[in-house]
Amino acid sequence: MNRIAPRTGLPSKKKRTFGALRPWVIGGAWALSSAMAAQAQTQAPPQGFDVSGGDLKTALDAYIAQGGVQLLYKVDDVKGVSTRGVKGALSPQEALAQLLEGTSLRTRRGDDGAIVIYTTAAAAKTQVDEMPQSLDSVTITATRRREPVREIPMQVNVMKAQALERAGARSLADYVAEQPGVNLTSSGSVGGTLTMRGLTTGPVQGIATVGVYVDDVATGLSSAGANGGNTPLDMGMLDLSHIEVLRGPQGTLYGAGAMSGVLKYVTNQPDTMEFAGSVKFGTSWTQGGGPSFTTGAVLNVPLKEDVAAIRFAAFTDQVGGSYDATGLARGRNVDRGHTDGGRVSLLLTPTRELTVRLTGTVQDVHRKGLGFEEMDQRTLRPWNRERTRQLSAGESYSNLTQLFGLDVEYDFGWARLNSITSAQDVKINNTVDVTGRYGPLLTALRVPVASVPINSTVEQHRVSQEFRLTSRSGTTIEWLAGLYLNRERGSNNGAMDANLIGGRSSLGLLTSTQSSRYREEAAYGDVTWNVTPAFSLTGGVRLARNNQKYDSRQTGQLVGSVAANAAGTSSESPTTYLAAAKYTLSETSTMYFRAASGYRPGGPNVLKPDTDRRVVQPSYNSDSLWSYELGYKADLLDRTLSLEAALYDIEWSGVQQPTRSGAFVFVTNAGAARIKGSELTLNWKPSKEWRFIANAAAVDARLTEDAKGLDAKAGTRLPHTPRFAATLGVTRNFSLADRPAYVGISARYTGKRDAGYRGSTTLPSITMPAYTLVDLQAGIDFKTFNVSAYVRNLTNKRGIVSIETGLNVNPNLVTAALVPARTIGVNVNVPF
Numbered sequence: 100m101n102r103i104a105p106r107t108g109l110p111s112k113k114k115r116t117f118g119a120l121r122p123w124v125i126g127g128a129w130a131l132s133s134a135m136a137a138q139a140q141t142q143a144p145p146q147g148f149d150v151s152g153g154d155l156k157t158a159l160d161a162y163i164a165q166g167g168v169q170l171l172y173k174v175d176d177v178k179g180v181s182t183r184g185v186k187g188a189l190s191p192q193e194a195l196a197q198l199l200e201g202t203s204l205r206t207r208r209g210d211d212g213a214i215v216i217y218t219t220a221a222a223a224k225t226q227v228d229e230m231p232q233s234l235d236s237v238t239i240t241a242t243r244r245r246e247p248v249r250e251i252p253m254q255v256n257v258m259k260a261q262a263l264e265r266a267g268a269r270s271l272a273d274y275v276a277e278q279p280g281v282n283l284t285s286s287g288s289v290g291g292t293l294t295m296r297g298l299t300t301g302p303v304q305g306i307a308t309v310g311v312y313v314d315d316v317a318t319g320l321s322s323a324g325a326n327g328g329n330t331p332l333d334m335g336m337l338d339l340s341h342i343e344v345l346r347g348p349q350g351t352l353y354g355a356g357a358m359s360g361v362l363k364y365v366t367n368q369p370d371t372m373e374f375a376g377s378v379k380f381g382t383s384w385t386q387g388g389g390p391s392f393t394t395g396a397v398l399n400v401p402l403k404e405d406v407a408a409i410r411f412a413a414f415t416d417q418v419g420g421s422y423d424a425t426g427l428a429r430g431r432n433v434d435r436g437h438t439d440g441g442r443v444s445l446l447l448t449p450t451r452e453l454t455v456r457l458t459g460t461v462q463d464v465h466r467k468g469l470g471f472e473e474m475d476q477r478t479l480r481p482w483n484r485e486r487t488r489q490l491s492a493g494e495s496y497s498n499l500t501q502l503f504g505l506d507v508e509y510d511f512g513w514a515r516l517n518s519i520t521s522a523q524d525v526k527i528n529n530t531v532d533v534t535g536r537y538g539p540l541l542t543a544l545r546v547p548v549a550s551v552p553i554n555s556t557v558e559q560h561r562v563s564q565e566f567r568l569t570s571r572s573g574t575t576i577e578w579l580a581g582l583y584l585n586r587e588r589g590s591n592n593g594a595m596d597a598n599l600i601g602g603r604s605s606l607g608l609l610t611s612t613q614s615s616r617y618r619e620e621a622a623y624g625d626v627t628w629n630v631t632p633a634f635s636l637t638g639g640v641r642l643a644r645n646n647q648k649y650d651s652r653q654t655g656q657l658v659g660s661v662a663a664n665a666a667g668t669s670s671e672s673p674t675t676y677l678a679a680a681k682y683t684l685s686e687t688s689t690m691y692f693r694a695a696s697g698y699r700p701g702g703p704n705v706l707k708p709d710t711d712r713r714v715v716q717p718s719y720n721s722d723s724l725w726s727y728e729l730g731y732k733a734d735l736l737d738r739t740l741s742l743e744a745a746l747y748d749i750e751w752s753g754v755q756q757p758t759r760s761g762a763f764v765f766v767t768n769a770g771a772a773r774i775k776g777s778e779l780t781l782n783w784k785p786s787k788e789w790r791f792i793a794n795a796a797a798v799d800a801r802l803t804e805d806a807k808g809l810d811a812k813a814g815t816r817l818p819h820t821p822r823f824a825a826t827l828g829v830t831r832n833f834s835l836a837d838r839p840a841y842v843g844i845s846a847r848y849t850g851k852r853d854a855g856y857r858g859s860t861t862l863p864s865i866t867m868p869a870y871t872l873v874d875l876q877a878g879i880d881f882k883t884f885n886v887s888a889y890v891r892n893l894t895n896k897r898g899i900v901s902i903e904t905g906l907n908v909n910p911n912l913v914t915a916a917l918v919p920a921r922t923i924g925v926n927v928n929v930p931f
Contacts, residue, residue, distance in 0.1 A: 147165075147187070147188055147512050148162070148165055148166065148185050148186060148187065148188075148189055148194045149165070149186050150162050150165065150182075150184045150185050150186070150194070150198065151184050152181070152182055152183045152184035153181060153182070153184070154180075154181065154182075155177045155180040155181060155182045155198070155202070156174065156177045156178070156180075158182045158184060158198055159172065159177065159198070159216075160247065161573060162185075162194065162195065162198060163247065164572035164573050165571070165572060165573055166191040166194060166195075168191050168214060169214065170195075170214050170216065171214070171215045171216070172215070172216035172217075173216075173217075174734075174738045176204065176216065176217065176218050177204070177216070178738075180202055180204070182198050182199070182200075182201075182202070183197075183200070183201070184198070185197040185198050190405075190451050192405075195214065199216070203218055204216050204217070204218060205217055205218075249689065249732045249734070249741075250681075250689070252637065252679045252680070252681045252689075252691035252692075252693050252730070253345060253346065253347055253679075253691070253693055253728065253730070254345075254346040254347065254728070254730060254743060254745045254778055254780075255343065255344065255345055255346070256278060256343070256344040256346070256780070256794075257341050257342070257343055257344075258274060258278075258341055258342040258344070259340075259341045260336065260339040260340055260341055260342075263336070263339075263342075264336060264887070264926060264928075265876050265878060265887045265889065265926075266845075266874060266876055266889055266891070267383065267874075267876075267889035267891050267922065267924045267926075268336070269335065269336065269393070269416060270289060270333055270335070271283060271289070271290065271291075271293070271331065271332075271333040271334070272285070272291070272333075274342055275293075275344075275362075276847060276872075277794070277826045277828075277845070277847055278344060278794070278826075279778070279794055279795055279796035279824035279825055279826060280295060280296055280297075280346065280776065280778055280796030280798060280824065281293075281294070281295050281344060281346075281360075282294050282295075282299075282819055282820060283331075284302070284329075284819055284900060284901040284916070285470070285900045285901050285916030286329060286330075286469075287434070287469030287470050287471050287494075287496075287916060288434065288436075288464070288466045288469055288470065288496045288498075289333040289438075289464055289466075289496075289498060290329065290330050290331050290332075290333040290498075291329060291331070291901075292304055292328065292329045292331075292819075293307070293308075293309045293311070293331040293362065294308055294309060294359060294819065294820070295308070295309055295344075295346055295347075295359040295360040296346060296347070296359055296360070296747065296749065296774060296776055296796075296798060296800075297774045297776065297798040297799075297800030297817055297820035298358065298359035298724075298749065298751065298774060298800075299817060299818065299819055299820065300754060300755070300756055300806075300809065300817065300818075301809075301817070301818035301819055301854070301855065301856075301862060302818075302854075302862070302901075302903060303756065303757050303808075303809070303862065304328045304329065305323035305327075305328045305755065305757075305766060306321070306322065306323045306327055306328045306356060306699040306700065306755065307319055307320075307327055307328050307329075307331065307356045307699075308356065308357075308358050308359040308360075308699065309331065309356075309357065309359055309360050309361065309362055310349065310353045310354075310356050310357035310360075310361040310362070311331045311332050311361075311362050311363075311364075312353075312361065312362070312363040312364065313332065313334065313363075313364045313366065313460060313502055313504070314363075314364070314365060314366055314458065314504060314506070315504060315506055315517075315519045315521070315565075316458070316502050316503070316504040316519075316521040316523070317521055317523070317561065317563055317585075318331075318332040318500075318502065318523055318561075319331060319332065319356070319523075319559070319561075320559050320561065320587050320589050320617065321354075321355040321356050321585070321587060321617055321619065321645075321700055322587065322589065322615055322617040322647055322700060322702055323615075323702055323766065324589040324590075324591065324613070324614070324615025324616075324617070324647075324649055324702070325557050325558065325559050325589025325590060325591045325613075325615060326527075326557050326591060327356075327559070327589070330525070330527065330557070330559070331362075332364075332500065333464075334364050334440075334462060335414060335416055335438050335440050335462065336393075336395065336414065337366070337395075337412055337413075337414055337440045337441075337442055337460070337462070338366055338367050338397050338410070338412035338442060339364060339365065339366055339367070340365045340366060340367045340368075341365050342362065342363065342364055342365065343361075343362070343363040343365060344360065344361075344362055344363075345360050345361040345362075345363070346359075346360045346745075346778070347359070347360060347693065347695060347726050347728055347747065348360070348675070348695045348696060348697030348724060348726050349361045349695075349697070350641060350675030350677075350695065350696055350697035350698060351623055351625060351639040351640065351641045351675050351676065351677040351695065352623065352625075352639075352641075354583065354619070354621055354623075354641060354643060354675075355619065355643070355645070355673075355698065355699060355700045356699060356700075357697060358697030358698055358699055358723075358724055359697070366442065366444065366458070367397075367410065367412075368410070368444065368446060368456065369399055369400075369401075369408035369409055369410040369444050369445065369446035369456075370399050370401065370408055370410075371401050371402075371403070371404060371405050371406060371407060371408040371446065371448065372401060372404060372405065373399070373401065374399065374400060374401055375399045375930070375931065376396065376397050376398040376399055376930070376931055377396070377397050377928055377929060377930040377931065378395070378396045378928075378929045378931075379393070379394070379395040379396070379414075379926065379927065379928045379929070380393070380394055380926070380927045381393035381394075381924060381925065381926040381927070382924060382925055383419075383922055383923060383924030383925075384419070384922065384923055384924070385419060385421045385919060385920050385921070385922045386421075386895055386920040386921040386922070387421055387485075387486065387920055388419050388420050388421030388422075388432055388920065389419030389420050389421075389431075389432045389435055390419045391416070391417055391418050391419040391924075392416075392417040393414065393415070393416045393417070393926075394414065394415050395412070395413065395414035395415075396411075396412070396413055396414075397410070397411070397412045398410070398411045398412075405448065406447070406448055406449060407445075407446065407447050407448070407449075408445075408446050409443070409444070409445050409446075410442075410443070410444045410445075410446075411441075411442070411443055412441065412442045412443075412444075413439075413440065413441040413442075414439070414440050414441075415437060415438070415439045415440075416437060416438040416439075417437045418434070418435055418436050418437060418438070418466070419432060419435055420432030420433060420434040420435030420436070420467070420468075420470070421434065421470070421486060421919065421920055422434045422468070422469075422470045422471065422472065422486045422487070422488070423484070423486060423487045423488075424468065424487065424488050424489070424490040425483065425484075425487060425488070425489050425490070426489040426490050426491050427490070427491045427492070427549065427550060428468075428490035428491060428492055428493045428494075428532070428550075429490070430467075430468070433467055433468030433469075433490070433493075433494070434466055434467065434468050434469060434470035435466070435467050435468075436464070436465045436466035436467055436496075437464075437465055438462065438463070438464045438465075439462070439463045440460070440461065440462040440463070441460070441461050442458065442459065442460045442461075443458070443459050444456065444457070444458045444459075445457045445458075451510075452509055452510045452511070452512075453507075453508070453509050453510075454506075454507075454508040454509075454510075455505075455506070455507050455508075456504075456505075456506045456508075457504070457505050457506075458502075458503070458504045458505075459501075459502070459503050459504075460500075460501070460502040460503075461499075461500070461501050461502075462498075462499075462500045463497075463498075463499050463500075464496070464497060464498040464499075464500075465495075465496070465497045466495065466496040466497070467493070467495060468490070468493060468494045468495065468496070469494045469496060469531075470486075470916060471488055471903075471914045471915065471916055472485065472486050472487060472488060472914070472915050472916075472917060473487065473488045473489060473907075473912060473913075473914060473915075474899075474902070474912075474913050474914070474915040475911055475912070475913075476865050476902070476904070476910075476911055476912075476913045477911055479865075479867075479868065479899065482912055485897075486917065486920075488914070489535070490532050490534075491532055491534040491538070491549060491550035491551070491552075492530065492532040492534065492550040492551070492552035492598070493530060493532075493552075494529075494530050494531055494532055494552075495528070495529075495530050496527075496528070496529050496530070497526075497527065497528045497529075498525070498526075498527045499524075499525070499526045499527075500523075500524070500525050501522075501523070501524040501525075502521070502522070502523055503521065503522045503523075504519070504520070504521045504522075505518075505519070505520040505521075506518070506519050506520075507519075512571070513570070513571055514568050514569060514570050514571060515568070515569045515571075516566070516567070516568050516569075517565070517566070517567045517568075517569070518564075518565070518566055519563075519564070519565040519566075519567070520563075520564050520565075521561075521562070521563050521564075522561070522562045522563075523559065523560065523561040523562075524558075524559075524560055525557075525558065525559040525560075526556070526557070526558050526559075527556070527557040527558075527559075528554075528555070528556050529554075529555050529556075529557070530552050530553065530554050530555075531552065531553045531555075532550065532551070532552055533551050533552070533553055533595070533906060534548070534550050534551045534552075535906055535907035535908065535909075535912070536551075536905070536906055536907055536908060537551045537595075537597070537608070538550075538551055539908045540908070541597055546597060546599070546606065547599050547600040547601070547603075548597045548598070548599060548600070548606075549598050549599060549600045549601075550597075550598045551595065551596070551597050551598070551608070552595070552596065552598070553593060553594070553595045554593050554594055554595075554596075555591065555592065555593030556590075556591075556592050556593060557589075557590070557591050558588075558589060558590045559587070559588075559589050560587065560588040560589070561585070561586070561587045561588075562585075562586050563583065563584060563585040563586070564583075564584045565581060565582070565583045565584075566581060566582045567579065567580070567581035567582075568580050568581070574629070575628070575629050576626065576627070576628055576629075577626070577627040577629070578624065578625065578626045578627070579624055579625050579626075580622075580623070580624035581622070581623050581624065582620075582621070582622055583619070583620070583621040583622075583623065584619070584620055585617070585618070585619040585620075585621075586617075586618055587615075587616065587617040587618075588614075588615070588616050588617075589614070589615045589616075589617075590612070590613060590614045590615070591611075591613045592611060592612045592613060593610075593611060594607065594609065594610045594611070594655075595608045595609040595610075595655070595657075596608060606656065607654075607655050607656065608655050608656050608657050609653060609654075609655040609656070609657045609658065610653065610654045610655050611651070611652070611653045612650075612651070612652050613649070613650065613651045613652075613705075614649070614650050615647065615648065615649045615650075615702075616647065616648045616649075617645060617646075617647050617700070618645060618646045618647075619643060619644065619645040619646075619700075620643070620644050620645075621641055621642060621643035621644070622641070622642050623639070623640065623641035623642070624639065624640065625637055625638060625639030625640075625677060626638055626639070632683070633682060633683040633684075634680075634681070634682050634683070635680070635681045636678075636679070636680050637677065637678070637679040637680070637681075638676075638677065638678050638679075639676065639677035639678075640674065640675070640676055640677070641674065641675045641676075642672070642674055643672065643673050643674070643675075644670070644671075644672045645670065645671060645672075645673075645700055646668070646669070646670045647668065647669045647670070647700070647702050647703055648666070648667075648668050648703070649666065649667050649668075649702065649703045649705050650665075650666045650705070651663075651664070651665050651666070651705040652664045652665075663707050663708075663763075665705035665706055665707050666703075666705060667703025667704055667705045667706065667717060667718065668703050668718075669701060669702050669703040669717075669718035671700070671701055671720065671721060673698045673700070673721050673723070675695075675696045675697060675698060676694075676695070676696050677693075677694070677695045677696075678693070678694045678695075679691060679692065679693040679694070679695075680692045684733075687733055687734040687735070687738060688731070688732065688733035688734070688735075689731070689732050689733070690729075690730065690731050690732075691728075691729075691730050691731075691732075692727075692728070692729050692730075693726075693727075693728040693730070694725065694726070694727050694728075695725075695726050695728075696723060696724065696725050696726070697723065697724050697726070698721045698722065698723040698724070699721055699722055699755065700721050701718060701719045701720040701721040701722075701755075701768075702718060702719060702766070703717065703718045704716065704717060704718060704719060704765045704766060705765075706765075707760075707761065707763055709760075709761055710760045710761065710763070710765070711760045711761070714758060714760050714767075715758060715760050715765045715767065716767065719755060719765075719766045719767055719768050720753055720768050721753070722751065722752065722753040722754050722755045722768060723751075723752060723753060724749055724750060724751040724752065725749070725750050726747060726748070726749045726750075727747065727748045727749075728745055728746070728747040728748075729745065729746045729747075730743070730744065730745040730746075731743070731744045731745075732744075736783075736785075739783060739784050739785055740781065740782070740783045740784075741780075741781070741782040741783075742779075742780070742781055742782075743778075743779070743780040744777070744778065744779050744780075745777065745778045746776075746777050747774075747775070747776055747777075747778075748773070748774075748775050749773065749774040749775075749776075750771070750773055751771060751772040751773070751774065752771045753768040753769075753771070754768065754769065754770045754771060754772060754806060755767075755768060756768075756769060756770065756806055756807075756808035756809050757808045757809075758807070758808040767808055769804075769805075769806055769807050769808055770802055770803075770804045770805055770806030770807070770808075770809070770811075770813075771802070771803045771804040772800065772801060772802050772803055772817060773800075773801060773803050774798065774799070774800040774801075774817070775798075775799045776796060776797055776798040776799065776800075777796070777797050778794075778795070778796045779793070779794060779795050779796075780793075780794040781793040781794065787832065788831060788832050788833060789829070789830070789831060789832070790829070790830045790832075791828070791829050792826070792827070792828045792829075792845075793825070793826065793827050793828075794825065794826050795823070795824065795825035795826075796823070796824050796825070797822065797823050798820050798821070798822060798823075799816075799822065800816060800817040800820050801814055801815065801816050801817065802814065802815050802817065806856075808861075809856055809859060809861060809862055810856065810858075810859040810860055810861040810862070811856035811857075811858070811859050811862075812858060815856050815857050815858065815859075816853060816856075816857070818852065818853050818854060818855055818856065818862070819852055819853075819854070819901065820852060821849050821850030821851060821852050821869070822850050822851070823848075823850045824847075824848060824849050824850055825847075825848045826845060826846070826847050826848070827845065827846050828843060828844065828845030828846070829843060829844060829845075830842070830843035830876075831843065835879055838879055838880055838881055838882075839879070839880045840877075840878065840879040840880070841876070841877065841878055841879075842875075842876070842877040843875070843876040843877070844873065844874070844875055844876075845873070845874045845876075846871055846872070846873050846874075847871065847872045847873075847874070848869070848870075848871045849869060849870055849871075849898065850869045851866055851867060851868055851869045852866075852867045853865065853866055853867070854866075854867060854901065854902035854903075854904075855904070862904075863904060865902050865904070865913065867899040867900075867901075867902060868899065870896050870897070870898035870899075870918070871896065872891070872892045872893075872894075872896055872898065872918060873892070873893040873894055873896075874889065874890065874891050874892070874893065875889060875890040875893055876888070876889045877889075883929065884927060884928060884929040884930075885927075885928050886925065886926070886927050886928075887925070887926045887928075888923075888924065888925045888926075889922075889923075889924050889925075889926075890921065890922070890923050890924075891919065891921070891922040891924075892918060892919060892920060892921045892922060893921065894921075895920055895921040896918070897917060897918075898917060898918035899915050899916075899917060899918075900915075900916045900917060900918055901915065901916050902914070902915045902916075903915070
């Protein structure tokens, strides 16, 4: 459990700029698009298709690879159907029409902008579940290529937005709840610490191990300067198509901070063919809390058929809250608040070779307080009342996130060139009440203290530019090459004051201003050799160079009469590698082996004049790992059962961890860890009425060397990751009053975890018990709208998500975040 403001200081008043890089990269990207548009108008090299005749499913897979389109179809609809194929310079629509010529199949645009193939019989009666039975028809882009999930030699999970909405998901914690092996500790509001496959050191994690993207726009920070390790983007349901989860290190393609995986929010693209939209309404009630309300709207406007379109999306989410407070800042549902968001997306396709997409996203989060409970660590029961804390100062929270992306794509035929420009602005204001820790100490010194709050402002700014050239798929040698430029600036500033009884002036205990800068250049690429139609080999490498600068200043009663000023710089050149082999066992099954490395950047330590140089070095190095994975993917039982399984072994060395010298905490490299695990995903649809899902993960994550900064010995388990977690679910589709309907039930099991390290006094061991949550879903589609209802945590199970120590003088009094109590909700969607 990580909160903003682990360090203290005042808000920065520095002018918010991106420096010289922003106009350069944006201007360069627009110049590139303009030059290509001019070239296309004069030369217009055609997009070539060469799809052989025969089995339609095989032809459609080749069409997806060559055309780079998202195509959805049911395997049963194309089974046994033949095509004459297609060859020549054609648009994707024309090529698909020729492939389907002479069949009973038709096409339409799906809600997410994908092309859906359906039979004329299916057109007479809409099916509730239009998703295909196998993974073959699901195409993702998180691998930097557009390819079917089953063809990718790694574990990939795709969560469709429609399914998430039906289940009542509204935040990142909800999205990953049914993904065993993916964990999110709570920050008490939004976000937290996101990890995969047990790769975490717990609440002291300074740099993220999971990369988070919106389409191709990078979010967060690569360094530890401004809480980059515990502020992943927690995006609401803002016109999402789906969420892609890539497990295992992705350092070759995504670089720093993706050493355990990547989570990618994929939004719906504008449709140049059809005017459409939707309005959504929702309400929910959490037991013991207040009511919540959600409203959203999407509007797609074609500006010129097959050339230009613009898409608008907006939502507001009123959160009722469910935690209470006693004391001076007492109140009901103190974690209530609202989240507002909006997106504008413009798509231009002036020629069949050139595509330009410009997006802007804004999300504004406000909470009155944080959602924590005071707990007795000996019994793991509430210290006073359930979901209640004693507060002497309010803990308000706000997070304003702005993201902008420009993707210019040009298809030369033999390769596809992308210029991706992205910019991020994040500003987080946070208050944390630490009266329980410092109030008794000040009172003992005869200081009449009423409350001790920490007020902080965290700012994260990022601008990046990427140029990527991707070869045409379906050839003997496939390759990808790219250049990446990244500039980041962060600050973490605030103050800790002792507010005196009677409204007298406050006592300034600590004022802190901290700033950081991060600069990175990288070149990367990979090559795939399709040795035979059944066997392929892939190798990749990324060469990077980063430079960092960090400044810090502390003043106040806790520092003394002389300000503690310090600054530091660092630079390093990490390299990551990838090697993979894939073997096609049959038309519907593959095996693969993948070896990949990953890293998190090192950085400078801001040494104080009295810092012990024997304990703390001027800078710490990147920590790195190697992951070895063996996997199997298949569609079985006449393609009604899809299966993914993987075994992996991760060797983590030079682990970054805190170390103390005097009154200050620094970062050092010490210790090593090994994570061994297995994952299984099943999706079975024996008939159009029934669908069963199951997924599970077993993780054994342990230190293999002593970690002095964590006060943990070799053999100790890493925190926050259960040994075993699983999800089981079943959905029944049926007709109700001649309208398609469904009902479903799922169960989520999370095994016991440790909040710290066994035997450690720095991060003491507290075992969090296992728990199982049961969820229900039901819905019906009417002619002009659809209704879905859900119950999350049906049995109102008490489950502990994370525990934080050290906020109170009493060592038995800890602060915990719990799973949400029973929540009942209804959503109404009106498409037009």
